[in-house]
Amino acid sequence: MKIFVTGAHGFIGSAVAAELARNGHQVTGLAHTDAAAQKLAAAGHGVHRGDVQDVASLKAGAAASDGVIHCGFIHDFARFAEVCEIDQIAIGALAEGLEGSNRPLLVSSGAALPTATGGLITEESRVQEGPHVPPRVKTELAIDAAAARGVRAGALRFPPTVHGAGDHGFIWMIGESAKQAGRSAYVGEGANRWPAAHRFDVGRMCRLAVESSFAPGARFHAVAEEGVPFRDIATAIGKRLGLPTVSLTPAQATDHFGWMTHFASADRPTSSALTRKVLAWNPVEIGLLADIDAAYFDPAVPHG
Numbered sequence: 001m002k003i004f005v006t007g008a009h010g011f012i013g014s015a016v017a018a019e020l021a022r023n024g025h026q027v028t029g030l031a032h033t034d035a036a037a038q039k040l041a042a043a044g045h046g047v048h049r050g051d052v053q054d055v056a057s058l059k060a061g062a063a064a065s066d067g068v069i070h071c072g073f074i075h076d077f078a079r080f081a082e083v084c085e086i087d088q089i090a091i092g093a094l095a096e097g098l099e100g101s102n103r104p105l106l107v108s109s110g111a112a113l114p115t116a117t118g119g120l121i122t123e124e125s126r127v128q129e130g131p132h133v134p135p136r137v138k139t140e141l142a143i144d145a146a147a148a149r150g151v152r153a154g155a156l157r158f159p160p161t162v163h164g165a166g167d168h169g170f171i172w173m174i175g176e177s178a179k180q181a182g183r184s185a186y187v188g189e190g191a192n193r194w195p196a197a198h199r200f201d202v203g204r205m206c207r208l209a210v211e212s213s214f215a216p217g218a219r220f221h222a223v224a225e226e227g228v229p230f231r232d233i234a235t236a237i238g239k240r241l242g243l244p245t246v247s248l249t250p251a252q253a254t255d256h257f258g259w260m261t262h263f264a265s266a267d268r269p270t271s272s273a274l275t276r277k278v279l280a281w282n283p284v285e286i287g288l289l290a291d292i293d294a295a296y297f298d299p300a301v302p303h304g
Contacts, residue, residue, distance in 0.1 A: 002028065002065050012199055013072065016069055062094045062096075067104040103152065104210055127141070161196040164198050184245045186247060227267075237297075
């Protein structure tokens with residue numbers, strides 16, 4: 001298949017693109033800079049110039065493909081609501097390029113989004129709509145809107161922690177906060193749980209999903225670990241950095257974590273049982289805590 005991958009030069013997207021190429025698919029990546037284009041070309045992928053705000057480019061890239069995996073997202077938390085709206089528009093453009101066909105559109109979303117039922121999040125869980133839900137919910141609403149138009153659109157729900165060498169996401173940022181404060185921390189008892197997966201396992205799941213005959217509106221969970229207690233994550237970070245690990249009150253946590261406080265306090269256990277069954281996907285890579293101990297915060301490992 002000719003797969004158009006947005007974000008193919010990024011941390012998760014590059015693992016997805018490499019997995020697709022290893023299994024005989026032709027990958028074309030979206031490139032918004034010369035550096036991104038060079039990275040894609042060096043990996044043996046095709047290059048499609050444009051970015052996630054270029055509606056015409058997205059539509060053209062999708063139209064020329066046999067399917068799309070949308071991993072591109074602007075990670076600017078200072079204007080998070082705005083970039084979520086940009087993502088919603090981008091999904092609509094990709095869907096327009098595929099409309100009238102049975103070609104797949106798989107969109108990266110979050111496994112840790114709040115749902116209407118609460119508790120364990122499964123592939124059958126749907127996001128809760130309303131005025132006080134996170135802006136990222138717009139992504140799933142856009143997926144459902146595309147499916148309602150007859151596009152074979154589905155969600156790839158990634159956990160908050162997709163880990164591995166080169167990660168510059170939450171674990172890395174939490175480690176940076178620990179360095180600045182001189183201590184690693186968790187909130188209260190730290191019993192809140194974070195689902196996690198290694199990026200290579202995520203890449204395999206995405207490849208299996210795009211190869212499958214999924215129905216419009218399907219959700220796939222790229223979750224290897226259902227919920228790692230945040231206290232254990234903080235302890236592993238503290239051990240790796242040689243810092244004490246402490247419990248913080250909610251007020252203290254705001255000073256320590258800043259804008260990440262909500263994420264550091266979130267309890268979002270997530271199952272991938274249905275995904276494993278439907279796709280015959282079995283995660284095989286190193287777990288989060290072992291990965292933190294083995295590779296994170298090592299100056300010899302490039303991050304960012």
